[in-house]
Amino acid sequence: MTTPLRITVWNEFRHERSNPEVGRIYPDGIHEALAGPLREAGHAVRTATLDEPDHGLGGPVLDETDVLLWWGHKAHAEVEGATVDRIQARVLQGMGLIPLHSAHFSKIFKRLMGTSCDLKWREADERERLWVVAPGHPIVAGLPERIELEREEMYGEHFDIPAPDELVLVSWFQGGEVFRSGCCFRRGMGRIFYFRPGHETYPTYHEPLIQQVILNAVRWAAPVDAARPRRGNSEPLEPLG
Amino acid sequence: MTTPLRITVWNEFRHERSNPEVGRIYPDGIHEALAGPLREAGHAVRTATLDEPDHGLGGPVLDETDVLLWWGHKAHAEVEGATVDRIQARVLQGMGLIPLHSAHFSKIFKRLMGTSCDLKWREADERERLWVVAPGHPIVAGLPERIELEREEMYGEHFDIPAPDELVLVSWFQGGEVFRSGCCFRRGMGRIFYFRPGHETYPTYHEPLIQQVILNAVRWAAPVDAARPRRGNSEPLEPLG
Amino acid sequence: MTTPLRITVWNEFRHERSNPEVGRIYPDGIHEALAGPLREAGHAVRTATLDEPDHGLGGPVLDETDVLLWWGHKAHAEVEGATVDRIQARVLQGMGLIPLHSAHFSKIFKRLMGTSCDLKWREADERERLWVVAPGHPIVAGLPERIELEREEMYGEHFDIPAPDELVLVSWFQGGEVFRSGCCFRRGMGRIFYFRPGHETYPTYHEPLIQQVILNAVRWAAPVDAARPRRGNSEPLEPLG
Amino acid sequence: MTTPLRITVWNEFRHERSNPEVGRIYPDGIHEALAGPLREAGHAVRTATLDEPDHGLGGPVLDETDVLLWWGHKAHAEVEGATVDRIQARVLQGMGLIPLHSAHFSKIFKRLMGTSCDLKWREADERERLWVVAPGHPIVAGLPERIELEREEMYGEHFDIPAPDELVLVSWFQGGEVFRSGCCFRRGMGRIFYFRPGHETYPTYHEPLIQQVILNAVRWAAPVDAARPRRGNSEPLEPLG
Numbered sequence: 001m002t003t004p005l006r007i008t009v010w011n012e013f014r015h016e017r018s019n020p021e022v023g024r025i026y027p028d029g030i031h032e033a034l035a036g037p038l039r040e041a042g043h044a045v046r047t048a049t050l051d052e053p054d055h056g057l058g059g060p061v062l063d064e065t066d067v068l069l070w071w072g073h074k075a076h077a078e079v080e081g082a083t084v085d086r087i088q089a090r091v092l093q094g095m096g097l098i099p100l101h102s103a104h105f106s107k108i109f110k111r112l113m114g115t116s117c118d119l120k121w122r123e124a125d126e127r128e129r130l131w132v133v134a135p136g137h138p139i140v141a142g143l144p145e146r147i148e149l150e151r152e153e154m155y156g157e158h159f160d161i162p163a164p165d166e167l168v169l170v171s172w173f174q175g176g177e178v179f180r181s182g183c184c185f186r187r188g189m190g191r192i193f194y195f196r197p198g199h200e201t202y203p204t205y206h207e208p209l210i211q212q213v214i215l216n217a218v219r220w221a222a223p224v225d226a227a228r229p230r231r232g233n234s235e236p237l238e239p240l241g
Numbered sequence: 242m243t244t245p246l247r248i249t250v251w252n253e254f255r256h257e258r259s260n261p262e263v264g265r266i267y268p269d270g271i272h273e274a275l276a277g278p279l280r281e282a283g284h285a286v287r288t289a290t291l292d293e294p295d296h297g298l299g300g301p302v303l304d305e306t307d308v309l310l311w312w313g314h315k316a317h318a319e320v321e322g323a324t325v326d327r328i329q330a331r332v333l334q335g336m337g338l339i340p341l342h343s344a345h346f347s348k349i350f351k352r353l354m355g356t357s358c359d360l361k362w363r364e365a366d367e368r369e370r371l372w373v374v375a376p377g378h379p380i381v382a383g384l385p386e387r388i389e390l391e392r393e394e395m396y397g398e399h400f401d402i403p404a405p406d407e408l409v410l411v412s413w414f415q416g417g418e419v420f421r422s423g424c425c426f427r428r429g430m431g432r433i434f435y436f437r438p439g440h441e442t443y444p445t446y447h448e449p450l451i452q453q454v455i456l457n458a459v460r461w462a463a464p465v466d467a468a469r470p471r472r473g474n475s476e477p478l479e480p481l482g
Numbered sequence: 483m484t485t486p487l488r489i490t491v492w493n494e495f496r497h498e499r500s501n502p503e504v505g506r507i508y509p510d511g512i513h514e515a516l517a518g519p520l521r522e523a524g525h526a527v528r529t530a531t532l533d534e535p536d537h538g539l540g541g542p543v544l545d546e547t548d549v550l551l552w553w554g555h556k557a558h559a560e561v562e563g564a565t566v567d568r569i570q571a572r573v574l575q576g577m578g579l580i581p582l583h584s585a586h587f588s589k590i591f592k593r594l595m596g597t598s599c600d601l602k603w604r605e606a607d608e609r610e611r612l613w614v615v616a617p618g619h620p621i622v623a624g625l626p627e628r629i630e631l632e633r634e635e636m637y638g639e640h641f642d643i644p645a646p647d648e649l650v651l652v653s654w655f656q657g658g659e660v661f662r663s664g665c666c667f668r669r670g671m672g673r674i675f676y677f678r679p680g681h682e683t684y685p686t687y688h689e690p691l692i693q694q695v696i697l698n699a700v701r702w703a704a705p706v707d708a709a710r711p712r713r714g715n716s717e718p719l720e721p722l723g
Numbered sequence: 724m725t726t727p728l729r730i731t732v733w734n735e736f737r738h739e740r741s742n743p744e745v746g747r748i749y750p751d752g753i754h755e756a757l758a759g760p761l762r763e764a765g766h767a768v769r770t771a772t773l774d775e776p777d778h779g780l781g782g783p784v785l786d787e788t789d790v791l792l793w794w795g796h797k798a799h800a801e802v803e804g805a806t807v808d809r810i811q812a813r814v815l816q817g818m819g820l821i822p823l824h825s826a827h828f829s830k831i832f833k834r835l836m837g838t839s840c841d842l843k844w845r846e847a848d849e850r851e852r853l854w855v856v857a858p859g860h861p862i863v864a865g866l867p868e869r870i871e872l873e874r875e876e877m878y879g880e881h882f883d884i885p886a887p888d889e890l891v892l893v894s895w896f897q898g899g900e901v902f903r904s905g906c907c908f909r910r911g912m913g914r915i916f917y918f919r920p921g922h923e924t925y926p927t928y929h930e931p932l933i934q935q936v937i938l939n940a941v942r943w944a945a946p947v948d949a950a951r952p953r954r955g956n957s958e959p960l961e962p963l964g
Contacts, residue, residue, distance in 0.1 A: 092357055092401065094859055112355040115428050116333055120475040129960065131639045131660050135949045136817055136912030145640065145952045154477075157613045157652065158470035158627065160333065160429055165404055166888070170639065170652060170660045174961070175477030178613050178652045178660050187356050188401055189859030226858045229399035229868045234361040236395075236416030237852065238897075243484045335618055370719065372880045372901050376708045377576055377671030386711045386881065398854045398893065399868065406648070411880065411893060411901045415720070419854050419893045419901050430618030467617045470627045478611065479656070574839055574883065594837040597910050598815055602957040636959075640952035642815065642911055645888055657959030669838050670883055711881035716843040718877075718898030 005043045005222050008065040009034045010056065012072040013049040015200040022200045030071050030198075030205060034100075037211040038218065050075055055083050062086055067096035067218045070103045071198065084108050092188025096221025098214065101198035104159070109194070112187050113161050119179070120156030126174040128152040128197065130181050134168045139182065139193065139216045147209045153199035155179045161194070169213075171196060182213070189226055193217040245283045246463050249306040250275045251297065253313040254290040256441045263441045271312050271439075271446060275341075278452040279459065291316055296324050303327055308337035308459045311344045312439065325349050333429025337462025339455065342439035345400070350435070353428050354402050360420070361397030367415040369393040369438065371422050375409045380423065380434065380457045388450045394440035396420045402435070410454075412437060423454070430467055434458040486524045487704050490547040491516045492538065494554040495531040497682045504682045512553050512680075512687060516582075519693040520700065532557055537565050544568055549578035549700045552585045553680065566590050574670025578703025580696065583680035586641070591676070594669050595643050601661070602638030608656040610634040610679065612663050616650045621664065621675065621698045629691045635681035637661045643676070651695075653678060664695070666702075673703040727765045728945050731788040732757045733779065735795040736772035738923040745923045753794050753921075753928060757823075760934040761941065773798055778806050785809055790819035790941045793826045794921065807831050815911025819944025821937065824921035827882070832917070835910050836884050842902070843879030849897040851875040851920065853904050857891045862905065862916065862939045870932045876922035878902045884917070892936075894919060905936070912949055916940040 011031035015022040026033050031047040038045045046065075048056025050072070062068070068087065072079070084107045091097050091112060099109045104117045130147040132140045147169075156177030162185070169182030181196035195213060197204045204210055252272035256263040267274050272288040279286045287306075289297025291313070303309075309328065313320070325348045332338050332353060340350045345358045371388040373381045388410075397418030403426070410423030422437035436454060438445045445451055493513035497504040508515050513529040520527045528547075530538025532554070544550070550569065554561070566589045573579050573594060581591045586599045612629040614622050629651075638659030644667070651664030663678035677695060679686045686692055734754035738745040749756050754770040761768045769788075771779025773795070785791070791810065795802070807830045814820050814835060822832045827840045853870040855863050870892075879900030885908070892905030904919035918936060920927045927933055 088355075114329075114353040114355045118472045120472055122475050122477065124477060124481055126477070126481050127961075129658055132950075132952065133639050133641075133660075133662065134645070134909070135640050135952050136909060136914065136947050137949075138947050141947045141949060144950045154475075156475060157615050158472070158617050159615075160470075160472075162403065162426070162428060163406055163616070163648070166645070167649065170662075172654060172658060172660045174479065174481055176479040176611055176654055177475070178615075178654045180615065180652075185403070186857070186859060187403060191859065224859050224861050224864045226860075226864060227855070227867045229401075229855065229858050231359045231361055231399070231401075234363050234395075234397060234418070236363065236365060236367070238415065238417040238850075240365055240367050240415055368720075370899055373709075373711065374880050374882075374901075374903065375668070375886070376711050376881050377668060377673065377706050378708075379706050382706045382708055385709045398856050399858050400856075404857070404889070407886070408890065411903075413895060413899060413901045417852055417895060419856075419895045421856065421893075427616070427618060432618065465618050465620050465623045467619075467623060468614075468626045470614065470617050479609075570837075596811075596835040596837045600954045602954055604957050604959065606959060606963055608959070608963050636957075638957060640954070642952075642954075644885065644908070644910060647886055656961065656963055658961040659957070667885070669885060711883075713841045713843055713881070713883075716845050716877075716879060716900070718845065718847060718849070720897065720899040722847055722849050722897055 005066040005218060006064055007038055007043050007045045007067050007069065007218060008048055008061060009045060009069045010048045010071065012075050013051065014075055015073065025203050030200065033205045034069055034214065037215060041215055043218070050078060055079060057083055062090050065095055066223055067098065067221050069098045069100060070106055070108065071100045072106045073102040073200065076106050079107050084111055088112060091190035091192065094189035094223035094226065096190060096218065096223065097192045098217050098221060099194050101196060104194065112192060115162060116160045119159045120177060122154040122175060124154065124175060125151045126154055129172040130169045131172065132168065133170050134166060137166065137168050138220050139168050139213060141216050143209060143212060149197060149204060149207065151202050152197055152204065155196055191221040193221055245285055246307040246459060247305055248279055248284050248286045248308050248310065248459060249302060250286060250288045250310045251312065252288065252290050253316050254292065255316055256314065266444050271441065274446045275310055275455065278456060282456055284459070291319060296320060298324055303331050306336055307464055308339065308462050310339045310341060311347055311349065312341045313347045314343040314441065317347050320348050325352055329353060332431035332433065335430035335464035335467065337431060337459070337464065338433045339458055339462060340435050342437060345435065353433060356403060357401045360400045361418060363395040363416060365395065365416060366392045367395060370413045371410045372413065373409065374411050375407060378407065378409050379461050380409050380454060382457050384450060384453060390438060390445060390448065392443050393438055393445060396437055432462040434462055486526055487548040487700060488546055489520055489525050489527045489549050489551065489700060490530055490543060491527060491551045492530045492553065494557050495533065496557055497555065507685050512682065515687045516551055516696065519697060523697055525700070532560060537561060539565055544572050547577055548705055549580065549703050551580045551582060552588055552590065553582045554588045555584040555682065558588050561589050566593055570594060573672035573674065576671040576705035576708065578672060578700070578705065579674045580699050580703060581676050583678060586676065594674060597644060598642045601641045602659060604636040604657060606636065606657065607633045608636055611654040612651045613654065614650065615652050616648060619648065619650050620702050621650050621695060623698050625691060625694060631679060631686060631689065633684050634679055634686065637678055671708055675699040675703055727767055728789040728941060729787055730761055730766050730768045730790050730792065730941060731771055731784060732768060732792045733771045733794065735798050736774065737798055738796065748926050753923065756928045757792055757937065760938060764938055766941070773801060778802060780806055785813050788818055789946055790821065790944045792821045792823060793829055793831065794823045795829045796825040796923065799829050802830050807834055811835060814913035814915065817912040817946035817949065819913060819941065819946065820915045821940050821944060822917050824919060827917065835915060838885060839883045842882045843900060845877040845898060847877065847898060848874045849877055852895040853892045854895065855891065856893050857889060860889065860891050861943050862891050862936060864939050866932060866935060872920060872927060872930065874925050875920055875927060878919055914944040916944055
C-alpha cells in the first residue's frame with residue numbers, strides 16, 4: 001500500500017448492546033469489526049460512537065480525519081445538527097465519506113444528496129449477489145466479478161438518490177429486486193461512496209470480499225492535495241473596456 | 242406548442258422597489274418580465290413574491306405548480322424553512338425548478354444540491370458569451386451556437402455544485418473567467434435547470450434568446466406522468482428458501 | 483400526442499423466415515410487430531430489412547428518418563460498412579437510434595459506443611423483471627415501477643458499454659444476474675436508447691408495457707431543431723493583442 | 724510516488740523534422756519532451772513514432788504498456804487500422820490512454836468516442852487560461868485553480884465528443900471561445916484523459932504546470948488489477964423453474 005490514511009469509523013453502537021444476536025456477531029461493535037482490517041492495512045484508525053460526548057467527533061477529530069465511515073440505523077434522529085454541519089463542511093473541503101447500509105437514511109447522507117434517500121426493504125434471510133458493473137474501477141480492484149452474501153436484508157429500487165457519478169455495483173436479490181449497491185458521488189472536493197451491505201444481524205463485515213471493497217473505497221475516497229479554489233468578489237484577469 | 246403548463250414565477254422583489262435603476266429596467270418586477278413570454282406561449286402563469294403571506298406559495302399553489310422559477314438575491318435568509326421543505330418535497334415528486342442567477346445561493350438550491358453553491362463574482366459591466374456545449378439538447382432548441390450579453394455580472398469557477406447530469410451552456414467572460422451557466426439536475430422525480438444570467442441591473446430577461454432558453458427549460462422541466470415507486474417494507478416477488 | 487415523427491423500423495428478418503417458432507410469433511416479421519403500435523400512435527412508419535437493396539435504407543430514407551429502430555442478431559456481419567457510416571453520420575446530425583436486444587452487437591451500436599458491447603447470455607425460458615431506476619424519466623412515463631416478462635433470454639453484466647448518460651431500467655433475472663436494460667446515450671446531436679428485451683422466440687414485442695417503453699423512447703429520441711454548431715477555422719470574436 | 728508505471732509516449736514526429744520553428748522548441752521531438760518529466764518521476768518510459776516499423780508499437784510494446792500518450796496532427800491517416808484495432812483492444816483491457824491536443828482527430832480517439840471529435844480552431848498566438856472545474860480530482864492534485872498559457876492555438880466549442888464521465892478543466896480563450904480541455908472517459912476497463920494544450924509551435928510541454936497535469940493523468944489512467952468479467956454463454960447461478 002501507499003501512505004497510511006487517518007480514518008474515523010463512526011457507529012451508532014446501539015443494536016450491539018441491546019440485541020444479543022447482534023452482540024454475538026459484533027462483540028466489540030460494528031465499528032471495531034470495520035476498524036480491524038483497516039488497521040491491519042496500516043491505516044491510523046479511530047472509532048467514534050453516538051453516545052460519546054459530541055458523538056465522539058469533538059475537538060480536532062474531524063479535522064484530523066481523511067476518510068469517515070458511517071454506520072447508523074435506528075437513532076439517526078439523535079445525531080446533532082451541528083455535527084452534521086461540521087461533517088458536511090469537511091466533506092466539501094475534501095474529507096472522504098463512506099456511508100454504510102442503513103446510513104442511507106443518516107442525516108449527513110440525506111444532507112449531501114438533497115433527496116429522500118428512501119428505498120424498499122425486507123428482512124427475510126435472503127441471498128444477495130453484488131455484480132460489478134464498472135470492472136476497471138479502483139473500488140473493485142482485486143475482486144471477482146460478483147460477491148455473494150448468503151443472507152442479507154433486501155434493499156430495492158427505486159433508491160431515491162441523485163444519479164451516482166459512477167455506479168460500481170448492482171445487487172440481485174433472491175426475492176426479485178435489484179439495487180444500486182455501490183455508488184460514487186463527488187461533493188465539493190470530497191468523495192462519497194455509498195455501500196449497501198451490512199445489516200446488523202448478519203456477519204457481513206466479517207466477509208473478506210466486503211472488507212476488500214471497503215479498503216479500496218477508503219483509498220479511493222482519500223483527499224487529494226488540491227489547491228483551494230478562491231471564491232467571492234474577484235478582480236478581472238484581463239483588461240475590460 | 243403542446244399542453245400548457247402551470248408555472249409559478251417566484252421573485253424576491255426587493256431590488257426593483259429600492260433601487261431606481263433596477264425599477265427602470267423591470268418596472269413591474271423581474272417576475273412579470275419572466276412571466277410575460279411564458280404567458281404569450283400559452284402557459285398558465287402565476288407570480289409569487291417574498292413579502293406576500295407564505296411568500297405567495299401558501300395553500301394549493303405549490304401543488305398546482307408544474308414548474309417553479311426562482312429569482313432571489315439579497316434576502317435568501319428571509320425565506321422560511323417550512324417553505325423550503327415544501328418546495329423540496331414537490332421537486333422530489335416531480336415539479337420542475339428553474340433557479341435563476343443569484344438563486345445559486347437560495348436555500349432551496351443549496352438544499353437540493355447538498356453543496357455550498359459558492360462561486361466567484363464581479364460587477365464590472367463586462368461582456369458574457371454563452372456557448373452551447375450540448376447542441377442537440379431540448380433546452381437549446383432553436384438557438385444559435387452562442388448567446389452574447391453586452392453587459393452582465395461575472396460568475397466564475399469553481400462553482401461548487403455536484404457535476405450536472407447534463408451540462409448545456411458554458412460562459413466566457415471578458416475579464417478572463419469561465420462558468421457552467423446552464424446545468425441540468427434530476428432529483429427524485431423532478432428536474433432542475435440552473436441558468437446563470439440575470440443580474441438585476443441589466444435588461445437580461447428582456448433578451449429574446451434568454452427568454453427562449455427559459456421557455457425551452459420550462460418545457461424540459463415539466464413533470465412526467467410517472468408511476469410513483471413504492472417504498473418501505475415490501476413482500477418478496479419470488480419464492481424464498 | 484404531439485407532432486407525428488418519421489420512423490424507420492429496421493429488422494434483420496431472417497429468424498422469422500427460417501425458424502417456424504419465430505414465424506408463428508411474428509408472422510409479418512419483428513419489424514411489423516414494432517411498427518404497428520407506432521403507426522397507431524400516429525407516426526409515419528416505414529420498415530426496412532437486411533435483404534432489400536441497400537438494406538432498405540437507400541436513397542432518401544435515412545435523411546427522411548427522425549428515429550431509427552434496429553433489430554439484428556445473426557447477420558450483423560452482412561450489414562455494409564457504407565450503411566453503417568451513413569447511419570452514424572445521421573445520428574451525429576440528430577437522428578434518434580433505438581437498438582433493440584441483440585442489436586447490442588450490431589455494427590452501428592458498437593461504432594457509436596467505441597467498446598465491445600459484449601455481455602453474458604443464456605436461453606433458458608426464465609423470468610425477467612425490469613425495474614425503473616429513474617422514475618421521472620420520459621421514457622418510463624405512464625409505466626408501473628416494474629415490468630415482468632415471464633420468459634426471456636438472459637443478458638448479464640458486465641455489459642461492456644460506456645457509462646450511460648442516463649440509466650433508466652435495470653433487469654433482474656431468475657437465474658441470478660442483473661443487467662442495465664434501458665440506457666440513454668447522446669452522441670453528436672443524436673440520442674440513442676438501448677433497450678434490452680426482445681429475444682425472437684418470445685412474444686415480447688406484443689407486450690403492451692414493452693410497446694409503451696418503445697413509444698416513449700421514440701418521442702424522447704426525436705431530433706431537436708437545434709442550430710448546427712460551426713466548426714473548423716474561426717475568426718476571433720474579441721480583439722487580440 | 725508509488726509503483727513506477729510502464730509508459731509509452733507516441734508521437735507523429737513530423738513537424739519537428741520539417742518545420743525549423745518546431746525543431747527549435749522540441750529538438751528531440753515532442754515525445755522526448757513528454758518523456759523527460761515522466762522518467763524523472765521514476766516511470767519506465769519508451770517512445771514510439773509514426774515512421775518506425777509498426778509505428779514503434781509492434782511486438783510486445785502495447786502488451787507491456789500501462790499508459791499510452793498520443794500526439795499526432797497532420798498524418799492521422801497514415802496510422803494503420805490494425806494498430807488502431809490493437810490499441811482499442813488494449814484500452815478495453817485496461818491500458819490508459821492520454822490523447823494530447825490535435826490527437827482529438829486521431830483514429831484511436833475517434834474510434835473510442837464514436838463521434839466526429841470535430842471542433843473550432845484558430846492559430847493566432849492568443850492567451851489560454853485553463854480553469855479547474857473539479858478541484859478535488861486527482862488529475863489536478865497540487866495545481867493552482869488555473870493555468871495560464873501566454874500563447875496557444877485556440878480550440879472552441881462545440882467539441883463533438885460524448886459527455887465526459889468527468890470534466891476537469893475548461894479553457895478560456897482571448898478571442899472569445901471556451902473549450903472542455905480536460906476530459907475523463909472510461910471505456911471497457913481502460914481510462915482515457917483527453918488534454919487539450921500542446922500546439923507544436925509553442926513550448927507548452929515545457930511548462931511545469933502542464934507537465935504536472937500529465938504526470939497526474941498518467942497515475943489516474945493506470946490500469947487497476949481488476950478481475951476480468953466473464954462473458955458469453957453462462958450457466959444459471961440460481962435454480963430455474
